[in-house]
Amino acid sequence: MAEAEESPGDPGTASPRPLMRDLKAVGKKFMHVLYPRKSNTLLRDWDLWGPLILCVTLALMLQRDSADSEKDGGPQFAEVFVIVWFGAVTITLNSKLLGGNISFFQSLCVLGYCILPLTVAMLICRLVLLAGPGPINFMVRLFVVIVMFAWSIVASTAFLADSQPPNRRALAVYPVFLFYFVISWMILTFTPQ
Amino acid sequence: MAAVDDLQFEEFGDAATSVAANPDATTVSIEDPGETPKHQTGPLRGSGREEDDELLGNDDSDKTELLAGQKKSSPFWTFEYYQTFFDVDTYQVFDRIKGSLLPIPGKNFVRLYIRSNPDLYGPFWICATLVFAIAISGNLSNFLIHLGEKTYHYVPEFRKVSIAATIIYAYAWLVPLALWGFLMWRNSKVMNIVSYSFLEIVCVYGYSLFIYIPTAILWIIPQKAVRWILVMIALGISGSVLAMTFWPAVREDNRRVALATIMTIVLLHMLLSVGCLAYFFDAPEMDHLPTTTAIPNQTVAAAKSS
Numbered sequence: 001m002a003e004a005e006e007s008p009g010d011p012g013t014a015s016p017r018p019l020m021r022d023l024k025a026v027g028k029k030f031m032h033v034l035y036p037r038k039s040n041t042l043l044r045d046w047d048l049w050g051p052l053i054l055c056v057t058l059a060l061m062l063q064r065d066s067a068d069s070e071k072d073g074g075p076q077f078a079e080v081f082v083i084v085w086f087g088a089v090t091i092t093l094n095s096k097l098l099g100g101n102i103s104f105f106q107s108l109c110v111l112g113y114c115i116l117p118l119t120v121a122m123l124i125c126r127l128v129l130l131a132g133p134g135p136i137n138f139m140v141r142l143f144v145v146i147v148m149f150a151w152s153i154v155a156s157t158a159f160l161a162d163s164q165p166p167n168r169r170a171l172a173v174y175p176v177f178l179f180y181f182v183i184s185w186m187i188l189t190f191t192p193q
Numbered sequence: 194m195a196a197v198d199d200l201q202f203e204e205f206g207d208a209a210t211s212v213a214a215n216p217d218a219t220t221v222s223i224e225d226p227g228e229t230p231k232h233q234t235g236p237l238r239g240s241g242r243e244e245d246d247e248l249l250g251n252d253d254s255d256k257t258e259l260l261a262g263q264k265k266s267s268p269f270w271t272f273e274y275y276q277t278f279f280d281v282d283t284y285q286v287f288d289r290i291k292g293s294l295l296p297i298p299g300k301n302f303v304r305l306y307i308r309s310n311p312d313l314y315g316p317f318w319i320c321a322t323l324v325f326a327i328a329i330s331g332n333l334s335n336f337l338i339h340l341g342e343k344t345y346h347y348v349p350e351f352r353k354v355s356i357a358a359t360i361i362y363a364y365a366w367l368v369p370l371a372l373w374g375f376l377m378w379r380n381s382k383v384m385n386i387v388s389y390s391f392l393e394i395v396c397v398y399g400y401s402l403f404i405y406i407p408t409a410i411l412w413i414i415p416q417k418a419v420r421w422i423l424v425m426i427a428l429g430i431s432g433s434v435l436a437m438t439f440w441p442a443v444r445e446d447n448r449r450v451a452l453a454t455i456m457t458i459v460l461l462h463m464l465l466s467v468g469c470l471a472y473f474f475d476a477p478e479m480d481h482l483p484t485t486t487a488i489p490n491q492t493v494a495a496a497k498s499s
Contacts (some may be wrong), residue, residue: 076353096272097279098314167282175318181324189332189349
């Protein structure tokens with residue numbers, strides 16, 4: 001059965017979309033993030049499934065374990081969610097206001113997908129924390145988070161920097177740096193109860 | 194008629210005296226066209242009041258004024274309208290930040306750096322960075338201070354980010370609003386030469402907060418004396434930028450009102466920094482270090498003896 005042509009983001013079509021095709025598209029974008037090359041795939045066929053999966057995974061791992069007796073603890077699930085999406089929207093608006101020629105959803109897509117290295121860092125941190133707290137434990141986590149943070153920045157800059165005129169590139173890239181720095185900080189300061 | 198005069202002054206570039214006359218006449222004509230005839234007849238420089246405009250000495254200020262008039266012509270519900278507030282290049286943002294860090298007496302921040310092109314990029318992202326700088330530094334500082342205490346369990350204190358955001362953004366928008374309203378009200382009573390638009394005031398306040406970013410990071414050092422010296426330095430720099438910016442706007446006024454306005458501006462600025470220091474950073478106890486080694490020994494000794 002012929003699959004209906006659909007534009008990215010088209011919510012539903014007449015014929016049933018095979019799940020495998022969507023998963024393959026998401027997986028392909030993950031690979032593009034892990035090995036950032038100057039390619040237009042992320043920009044051309046944007047989708048928000050990948051960012052959603054990553055955001056939910058990150059928020060689930062970051063939320064406090066206990067049913068919360070402690071009041072000034074780490075972020076709740078909703079807080080992480082809001083920070084990621086609100087931050088991505090703000091950066092996108094900033095980029096467009098500065099005169100960038102990237103569309104709104106393309107930018108959200110890129111920023112969301114480039115959280116992948118930090119999600120991997122979160123996974124590694126949780127595994128390392130199982131070994132018990134200690135300074136060596138902390139140094140390992142610090143190293144992992146720093147490497148993944150740099151990876152996220154490089155990956156997103158590779159996609160986003162070209163969309164800005166050269167005299168404003170730094171202005172558009174700095175908020176991305178701040179965004180991933182805040183997420184890295186949340187990952188690094190995660191302490192299990 | 195004023196346009197013809199401006200064009201005439203544009204052509205004068207060679208004679209030394211007309212170059213000297215140029216900055217005075219051209220820049221005053223921007224602020225208040227009514228003043229132009231008075232300055233044409235009066236002496237060239239050092240006439241009566243010290244004008245900080247003479248230090249500008251640029252002859253394309255007319256051009257920027259015309260362009261500024263043509264720029265914001267889109268209606269406010271279109272995207273292009275808001276794009277005019279982000280019409281800055283990287284080097285311009287750096288220049289403005291540099292201007293906020295080095296207050297030179299006599300140089301007006303608004304006149305020198307903003308020049309009818311106020312941007313919202315600087316204020317917004319400086320405030321965002323400051324929010325996270327304060328929250329993260331406060332968290333880190335508390336962690337280092339309480340390190341070694343048996344009863345201390347580290348928490349990331351994430352709530353404080355939202356509190357910091359509320360405080361900083363409220364300060365960066367509401368105080369300029371109040372100040373602008375006040376200046377407009379005084380302007381209706383006393384003819385002031387200099388008047389600032391609301392966005393220019395927001396811009397000055399936003400950039401003047403930049404000094405607090407390195408200050409907040411340095412506040413991690415758990416020494417009371419160091420922290421208070423940092424408060425004084427930061428307040429000195431950003432307070433003087435604000436004072437020098439707003440002094441020309443109030444000096445025409447009643448002496449007491451002018452001084453009270455400047456004092457209020459500086460006082461609010463000080464309240465912000467001291468308030469942030471007090472709320473986000475725990476006080477480092479002076480006798481903290483000895484007790485961390487003493488108390489565990491005492492508790493161990495007590496446990497052994499009992």
